[in-house]
Amino acid sequence: MTNNTITRRNPEGMPSPVGHYTHITRIPRNAELFVTSGQIGVDIDGSLPENMNEQIRNTFRNIKAVLHAEECAAEHIVKVNIWAVEKIDWDYFDAEWNQLFGGDYPAMTIGYLTELGLPEIKIEIEIWAAKA
Secondary structure (H helix, E strand, O other): OOOOOOEEEOOOOOOOOOOOOOOEEEOOOOOEEEEOOOEOOOOOOOOOOOOHHHHHHHHHHHHHHHHHHOOOOHHHEEEEEEEEOOOOOHHHHHHHHHHHHOOOOOEEEEEEOOOOOOOOOOEEEEEEEEEO
C-alpha cells in the first residue's frame, strides 16, 4: 500500500458489507480534504420534485457537479452519509450509485429520519472527498 494513495478495503475477520460500500477507507497524510454540505434533489432551476427517485437522480447530479467544481471525481470520495425520510427504492438508488462508483465503493452510513431541513426534502447525501 502506497502512502499517497486513497485505499478502500474490507478487513479480514469482519462480515462482508451488507450493501455497496467498503468498511474502511484510508486517507493518506497531507491529502486535501473536501466536505460537502448535504446535497439534495433540487433541479437546476431550483425546484424540488415530489418523487423520491427524481430527487435521488438530481442529488447524484448535484454531487457530480460539486465534485467537478473542485476537480474531484468518484475515486476521491472517501465517506458518504445518506439521510432519507421515506423508504429508498434500492434498485433505482443502486443504479445511480453504481454509475457513479463503478464498484469501487467508499465508506457509507445510511439513516432514516422523520424529517430533513425542509418538509419536501426526501433524501440528503453528504460527501467527504480527498485528493492525495
